[in-house]
Amino acid sequence: QKEVEQNSGPLSVPEGAIASLNCTYSDRVSQSFFWYRQYSGKSPELIMSIYSNGDKEDGRFTAQLNKASQYVSLLIRDSQPSDSATYLCAAYGNNRLAFGKGNQVVVIP
Amino acid sequence: GAVVSQHPSWVICKSGTSVKIECRSLDFQATTMFWYRQFPKQSLMLMATSNEGSKATYEQGVEKDKFLINHASLTLSTLTVTSAHPEDSSFYICSATQDRTFYGYTFGSGTRLTVV
Numbered sequence: 001q002k003e004v005e006q007n008s009g010p011l012s013v014p015e016g017a018i019a020s021l022n023c024t025y026s027d028r029v030s031q032s033f034f035w036y037r038q039y040s041g042k043s044p045e046l047i048m049s050i051y052s053n054g055d056k057e058d059g060r061f062t063a064q065l066n067k068a069s070q071y072v073s074l075l076i077r078d079s080q081p082s083d084s085a086t087y088l089c090a091a092y093g094n095n096r097l098a099f100g101k102g103n104q105v106v107v108i109p
Numbered sequence: 110g111a112v113v114s115q116h117p118s119w120v121i122c123k124s125g126t127s128v129k130i131e132c133r134s135l136d137f138q139a140t141t142m143f144w145y146r147q148f149p150k151q152s153l154m155l156m157a158t159s160n161e162g163s164k165a166t167y168e169q170g171v172e173k174d175k176f177l178i179n180h181a182s183l184t185l186s187t188l189t190v191t192s193a194h195p196e197d198s199s200f201y202i203c204s205a206t207q208d209r210t211f212y213g214y215t216f217g218s219g220t221r222l223t224v225v
Contacts, residue, residue, distance in 0.1 A: 041200075041219075041221070042218070042219065043115075043202045043216040043217060043218050043219040044153070044202075044216050045216075046214070088152060088153070095158075096155060096158070097143070097155070097204075097214060098155075099152045099153045099154075100152060101151060101152040102152050
């Protein structure tokens with residue numbers, strides 16, 4: 001089992017809608033969780049971090065963490081064409097950061 | 110905020126030659142730097158962790174004699190791809206953290222390596 005799994009295929013959402021991304025992790029020692037946005041040909045950019053169970057909101061982004069279920073999610077409200085990118089989920093534990101394979105989001109104007 | 114500079118942003122080299130990639134933390138001292146490789150449509154794969162003044166720790170399956178990492182100062186780490194081959198063509202990204210506890214890795218801009 002991979003450390004961080006993002007199993008959804010490409011996600012297409014209309015402009016203004018909510019995009020929902022999910023991620024599971026296998027290592028219970030993981031302490032911190034992150035969502036990165038990566039545009040094609042660019043390096044990842046941190047958009048959200050979450051450390052404790054519950055929701056964390058930052059602008060149009062909301063991250064949710066459930067450590068019992070080993071599940072992290074990201075909601076993007078009022079999706080904009082500029083949100084079209086690949087979103088990487090990452091978990092930190094044991095002094096290393098493990099990434100999921102990413103989910104591509106396409107926002108349709 | 111923390112800034113990590115990576116150079117060059119792209120490089121094309123002939124098969125069998127060596128290529129050096131630099132990663133610099135511009136406004137903080139990076140005790141630990143990380144090197145990742147990303148193939149098209151795939152996620153970032155950690156290659157090695159380098160700590161200033163000590164040998165790098167390589168992930169399983171990464172050839173340490175092929176991917177030489179030097180972290181001689183608190184602001185500079187280098188990755189040298191030796192005897193490059195076309196299969197080494199990839200996007201190489203470094204990241205740095207300011208202290209030994211995690212507080213949001215800052216990534217460099219990445220280096221696109223093409224070996225012909």
